[in-house]
Amino acid sequence: MRKYLQDRFALSEQGARDLIKGGLYCAIADISLMVPLGLLVLVLDALLQPLIGVQTGQPPDIVLYTLLGLLVLGFMYVCHWLQYTSVYVSTYSESAACRITLAEKLRKLPLSYFGKKDLSDLTNTIMGDCADLEHAFSHAIPQFIGASISTVLVGIGLMAFDWRMGLALLWVMPVALVIIVGSKKLQESGLEKHYHAKRVCADGIQECLETVRDIKAYNREEFYLAGLDKKLDEAERAQIASELMSGIFVKSAEMVLKLGLATVVLVGSSMLIAGQTDLLVFLVFLIAASRIYDPLTGIMAYIAEIFHADVRINRMKEITNHPVQEGVEEYSTNGYDIVFDHVGFSYNEGETVLKDVSFTAKQGEVTALVGPSGSGKSTAAKLAARFWDAEQGKITLGGVDISTVDPEALLKNYAIVFQDVVLFHGTVMENIRLGRRDATDEEVMDAAKMAMCDEFVSCLPQGYQTVIGENGSTLSGGERQRISIARALLKDAPIVLLDEATASLDVDNETKIQAAISRLIKDKTVLVIAHRMRTVANADKIVVLENGCVAQQGGSDELLQQGGLYRHMVGLQQQSLEWSI
């Protein structure tokens, strides 16, 4: 049982246990609410005696019944107290554990996972899912379990008492359930169309928001909005078709339960008159009817949550089950040559990016990757750092196959300067110190000076102790880039992966960034993703990629002599450089 719940709801062991406990306590609490009925029946029985003509002489004892009443009240209180504690307290602990587990798992996911996704979207989904599930587990699901158990138990008891009245009482419950489940099915049939229309709508709104500048610039507001209106109308129609009935049915099921009492009255009074039952039984069922539907009604409010919980659980499972890159943590390399050996790679969608790429980036040398966009330059660089695993061939670092090494252990040897710089909400000093946790303040400032950061940092209000805004929003692109270079300098790793486009972000500071980069790459194994031919003319080796294959490789002069793609690109860029308007 516990195992089943654990899997079904993606809970921890403790969580599954708590859920069972919670459900049981809910059942007990629900049943405890029926106990007063027993008391009332006793009282009524006593009160009815005179009517039936049986004179007992003694009126029922007030004190006795009052005391009994208080006892029952106390019992109810205790049950509910226990239920509350077991449900709420354990749920919140569980969801905290859940968030932490997710966070841990995210940490271990391969770097490639983050490249493709919109991060704030991802985070909001995760956090939102956790919060929604938290709510579902603290309200809906245990109550659902409890209500099922208690209703079944009480129902059986009543049926045993008098099956005809029992039927009159209980028939509405399966009907209500069927309505709810049926409505879900109804909704599902219209769902495809509905989703599609909603998607079209959302994309339409998104497109409008993204292109609004152009819409205004070309004075086409009316035209565009008319198109958008049509999409919205479509979506409304689809929504009505799919949601109207199902939404209404769910709510109506609540009302259907009210029919139960009425049928009991009808059946009971008929039976009473026909002499098939006596007044007390009739009253018992009436009283039962006034209470028995409560747990079920309570759940109706949460039914939507229970249905949607599945979607969320699946999303979370996707993350927890996502494969993680494995490898040894201790390894030793024979030098720092990076060798690509017949490497092939494609993204999930079947786009082959690299086909049979082979080259060597020698230790202490600068190797530049050039080629038209889409040729695979960045992919190759990222494969070298094990962002992904190559599908064919292998990549070795100093003779060691990198796919056997734990990614984080591997990265110890790499300093990476790419275009997206992530800064944290902390001081400049701390952000640079990310490069090496145990670096002293002096070492940090030295690295900063070498990366040409010093001049802009000293202009900040608190210098190195200035707190950078969220993701460094207060700094310009070039300033962020220089901090990234400072980090890399501080780390002083034997391998440097560099995206040369970084140098052209802040054109007025270009020379400074170039100087910083020159310092960074001295005496290291450097793999540069190059965009401008002129800047790589001094590289030790240039690897020209085209359509995922190595078209040419060698030194700049050698390649120019060969003719071909390299010379063509150099020529083209030369022209661009000299262009003026």
Place this chain on the structure above:
Amino acid sequence: MEIAGRHRILIVIACILSAIGAVLSLIPYVCIWFVIRDVFLAWPDLSAATGATRYGWLAVGFAALGVVLYFVALMCSHLAAFRVEKNMRKEAMRKIVTLPAGFFDQNTSGRMRKIIDDNAGITHTFLAHQVPDLAGAVVLPFAILALLFAFDWRLGIVSLIPLAVSVYYLNRMMGGDQSSIRKYMDALEEMNTEAVEYVRGIPVVKVFQQTVYSFKNFHQSILNYKEWVLDYAICCRSPMTKYTIALNGTFVLLIPAGLLLIAHAPDYQQFLLNFIFYILFAPVCALMMNKIMHMAEGYFVAIEAVRRVGEILDGEPLAEPRHPEHPKDNSVAFKDVSFTYPGSREKAVRNVSFAIPEGKTFALVGPSGGGKTTIASLIPRFWDVQEGSVEVGGVDVHLMASKDLMDQVAFVFQNTRLFKASILENIRFARPGADREDVLRAAELAQCTDILDKFSQGLDTVIGTDGVYLSGGEQQRIALARALLKDAPIVVLDEATAFTDPENEYQIQRAFETLTEHKTVLMIAHRLSSVRNVDCILVVQGGEVKEQGTHDDLLAQDGLYAEMWREYQRSVAWKVGKEGNDA
């Protein structure tokens, strides 16, 4: 909520029907009273109480009617809700389109879309589900009270006491409740912010092996949230339990009261009858209270969410002049213009003055963040200036109709997106009346021919569908074709658009040439070599125009520009590699 507007009638019907339905659902209890009365009257010969069955049927009838009415009420409210939701989106988009274009630089499309979705979605839920129930919640208490006092006022009061007690505990829990809900949402939001920072930082911290460290902050925020929420829950435990018990505890008072009163009742039967009624009816009150509590919770949450969401749509739309004037020629002039971004304290543009005569080409150069892009954005009125005036054709842009201004000025900035439509449609967007040849010609002039050749359907290829992928540079060229087709006399251009990919760079530059022939041009330049031959260079730094003149003039002045030129020459000579130049 006022937004219902035209569909108010549907909502009103829904409320009325739901209220009636709710009241009708109480009738069965009255029927029970009648049934039992008949039974008692006929006692002990029960077969004589045939009338009782009639009440049975009445009970079923009224209950069924109640269900039907509620059903219809829900239909009305749902229909209205769908319509309102749709209208809200339409309104929001219409509002958005009137906002100054600069607004969208400061607010991401993702965030705005989420806001629009949230706003519309929450209103929908509220209208569809909660409003009809609200009507019931208002009417039911009165109906219930009426019934409670109809039969025996003493028992009625006794039944009300637990209700009063439960209300008291409800208040204790909800006490100051807007603030607890706000605190809850704040704590949640803080955890989310930490989460976003954590997730965004993972790639970096993996590279720098910082993982345990960065995790601590997030970890702490999760634990904090848990503590807070547990505290809150435990805090509510006692009142919540007491509330539930109070609601369900009527019997504790009814039994002794009943026993007491029946001893002195003049009519034993009558009293017993009434007593039975109250026993059955009291739980209804409990249900009603519960419903109201849930609704209140939902209501507060909705209000809070809508409040958070309403702010963004309160932006100021661009003001249109009442009597628009028309530009006299194609010149552009800035007269002592100053501008500060909303929410900023520093001036982004300070006392800038220059004049571009018709047909001339001017360029803005200077450090990034210095104000070049801002100045250029003021011409097509992305923002309104605070001081001075921006003139096109001798007329202040404020005094021109937006339509006319947009017809006069074409602008090419970074981050252009194309529409999910055919290439033909995308280009024709500039001039709806243009025919195919015109579009083809514009595409050719914008160096797009190779793009059209790439796809089998050429101009009719639909962008954004499977397999149709245009690189950044290719998209830019299509956008240029659009601008070419528009053929506006004034062009504002950001050179950085050419930097998307090197292989596109040259082609885009040639497209620039065609675009700017015989036009009045203002170009934001990043590479000093490209503006060597313009009519006038404006050197912008710190929001001010520090120097003006031709390339040769400025070099001769040996000031800021001259220094920048030398710097530029040095950077161009740099190469990655062993003998990299030192700056």
